[in-house]
Amino acid sequence: LGAADKSPYDEVRDLEGHYLWRKVHSEIAAQHPVHIQALKNHTTAELERVVDDIITTFADAVENKGQWYHLWHGTECRHERAAQRLFFAIADAYCKANNLAVSPETDSGAGPVDFKFSAGYNANVLVELKLSTGKVVHGYKTQLEAYKSAVGSSKARYVVIDVGKMGKKFDIITKYRNTAAQAGDPVTPIVRVDGKRKQSASKR
Secondary structure (H helix, E strand, O other), X not given: OOHHHOOOOOOOOOOOOOOHHHHHHHHHHHHOOOOOOOOOXXXXXXXXXXXXXXXXXHHHHHHHOOHHHHHEEOOEEOOHHHHHHXXXXXXXXXXXXXXXXXXXXXXXXXXXXEEEEEEOOOEEEEEEEEEXXXXXXXXXXXXXXXXXXXXXXXXXXXXXXXXXXXXXXXXXXXXXXXXXXXXXXXXXXXXXXXXXXXXOHHHO
């Protein structure tokens, strides 16, 4: 019993994104070239700038260049892991061009953070990605802080992909961030990406 009883992986639905990331990785840089200014030095501030550029590129690809399609199988939203693989495919293509390291699912004792970007030994920035259908509030208020502490990083980005069922989650974490900032506490920037299904231009 056990593993032998599991159904074979559905390659067509590909809900975990095992196959989509290879396709995206091979095509994204060629189809959507973006010039990201190379690191001027291996400081955390410079790495943050490049990571922000990569996240902006990811958001633009999803919202404006049709990559939202890979988050869905028809009307069925793929799992969070598929979204993470889509982000990794895009991030890795631009990291190679800038001689940066991006490590998916780095585990330093508090569980695996989605991505750790590194430049040299001391500069690193974490990126945690959540679908709006998941535990958005817990991820921001508790999970991400534990990751930062375990990895020894004070810098991170929290990317929320809106695929529906957001409810009040984004408002809650935004208020939490603003309250912390007003108190003078360090806060992690939040990026919202519209990953909902789009109509084709001919149907709008």
